[in-house]
Amino acid sequence: MEVTYIWINPVVEQMYEEYVLDQFLKRHGLERVRCRTDWGRIVKEKYIRLITEGGETVMDARCPMACGLVKEWAEDKSSCENSGPLKVNEQMEGYSMKIADIEPILIHCAREICSRQELKDGRKIITTPCQALADMGNSLKLYNTRFFSWNSFLETLGERPEGNVPEFSPIPPGFFRELGQRTMSLTGRESIEQCVQDGSWQRVRLVEMLYCRDGCHNGDGVVTDEA
Known part of the structure; x- marks a missing residue:
């Protein structure tokens, strides 16, 4: 068997x-x-190397939904400017960003x-x-x-064990807080959209992004009826 x-x-x-x-x-x-x-340690080390070796603002790639928002923004910006496809790692007003290939x-x-x-x-x-x-x-x-x-x-x-969604996420914002670089932590769709639209990402070296507000414990795959 x-x-x-x-x-x-x-x-x-x-x-x-x-x-x-x-x-x-x-x-x-x-x-x-x-x-x-x-x-977790190895992934963090990969991000350290990425921001050390390059000059772009690195966008956190741990959350597919958050990455999708950044890509949508890049496509919308390209469409509005009629300048052809805009990739998120192209130069924008003297700055550049890229979604980490991690x-x-x-x-x-x-x-x-x-x-x-x-x-x-x-x-x-x-x-x-x-x-x-x-x-x-x-x-x-x-x-x-x-x-x-x-x-x-x-x-x-067809069965659920007895449990509860944790009040505080075991995957909270702040994963990159101790990197010794300028970082920004965002959770929630609205804050991510505002960051890419108002250009505040240009002030930091790395933008942490979690689509679910306050962390992954609010993901659509773990919220229970009881919660």
Whole structure:
């Protein structure tokens, strides 16, 4: 019988008591796996190198929804100016910005789980705090690996463990606060749109962007009916 391994994202992990979650997964024949590598540290180091080596303002790429807003703005700006396609890494009024070509931490974690030799014969499930990250993960077509938002995964099981969405996000704004560079932290669609439209991004070296206000615990993949 094929083993099904499951990786639980940090938001979901904080929604339940460890015993409750472990028993729930065991009841459904799921074997929980964890990463061996500190991908959060590695991703942060990648951003440090990026802002050190280049002169552009770097836009955080950990949140697909936030990146989508920046790309939409660039396309709208190009259309209004009738100057041909505008890429987010082109010069604008003496400044330039670019979305980091760095995958989200969750994707790094999934790639590790997918590549581990001792897990190669089992099916892998990667849970996400939002549908956007699940769609991004599934688009990679990693071998024998499926991404589900936590809510959609629970729907497939037809059961929910007892838990609550955490009041404070385990993925809060401030990930880049200690980089020693000028940074800006934004959460929520409105603040991201205002930043790119009013040019305030030009004052910093790196713009952190989370589409969900106050952090990923407000993602559409983890909000429960009770919350």
